[in-house]
Amino acid sequence: MAEEVLMNLGTDHYSILGLQMTATTQEIKEAYRSKLLSTHPDKLILKGGGGDGNTHSKVPITVLQIKTAYEVLSNPENRLKYDDRLVEFRKLHGLSSGSSSDGLDIVSLDDFKQQVSDDDDDESEEECVWVKDCPRCVSKESFVLTDHDLETNGTAYDDDQDLEGQAYEVVVQCSSCSLWLRVKYYMFDD
Numbered sequence: 413m414a415e416e417v418l419m420n421l422g423t424d425h426y427s428i429l430g431l432q433m434t435a436t437t438q439e440i441k442e443a444y445r446s447k448l449l450s451t452h453p454d455k456l457i458l459k460g461g462g463g464d465g466n467t468h469s470k471v472p473i474t475v476l477q478i479k480t481a482y483e484v485l486s487n488p489e490n491r492l493k494y495d496d497r498l499v500e501f502r503k504l505h506g507l508s509s510g511s512s513s514d515g516l517d518i519v520s521l522d523d524f525k526q527q528v529s530d531d532d533d534d535e536s537e538e539e540c541v542w543v544k545d546c547p548r549c550v551s552k553e554s555f556v557l558t559d560h561d562l563e564t565n566g567t568a569y570d571d572d573q574d575l576e577g578q579a580y581e582v583v584v585q586c587s588s589c590s591l592w593l594r595v596k597y598y599m600f601d602d
């Protein structure tokens with residue numbers, strides 16, 4: 413029950429703070445401060461009509477709700493878990509966030525920028541990295557895939573295109589807004 417309340421549109425942690433799921437850490441912080449300021453306990457009583465909360469139109473947001481929302485969303489690990497549950501919940505209740513069937517957008521590795529990390533000291537450690545800006549929170553190069561990720565974390569699958577390599581896909585997460593992308597790429601045997 414409590415879980416449901418935290419997940420429902422309008423009472424989830426993001427709505428409490430007046431934020432989208434794409435909000436940045438900074439936005440969360442600012443929203444928290446301004447909500448706290450505008451949600452003084454005295455004001456709540458006035459808003460609720462002075463009674464014991466039998467409000468029909470809009471349930472007033474409590475300071476506790478704001479604090480709970482901020483505690484969860486300001487902690488990247490907790491936010492991640494919450495996001496997952498929220499997405500899952502909305503899917504169950506037909507409130508899809510509007511991406512592909514499993515909720516993940518599909519991109520090609522071609523959409524990533526390739527970078528070679530240059531550790532001057534150790535040439536054997538030279539590694540290719542693929543980076544991409546986040547389409548959701550617009551963070552710069554917040555998606556990062558390494559050679560290692562591609563070689564070990566990819567899942568092989570059949571695709572219709574008759575290319576010589578084996579098609580793989582790997583999921584990668586934005587480091588700042590927790591958006592997941594499904595990345596397709598090919599690997600070729602030497």
Ligand SMILES: [Zn+2]
Binds near residue numbers: 587589591
């Ligand atoms: Zn992002």
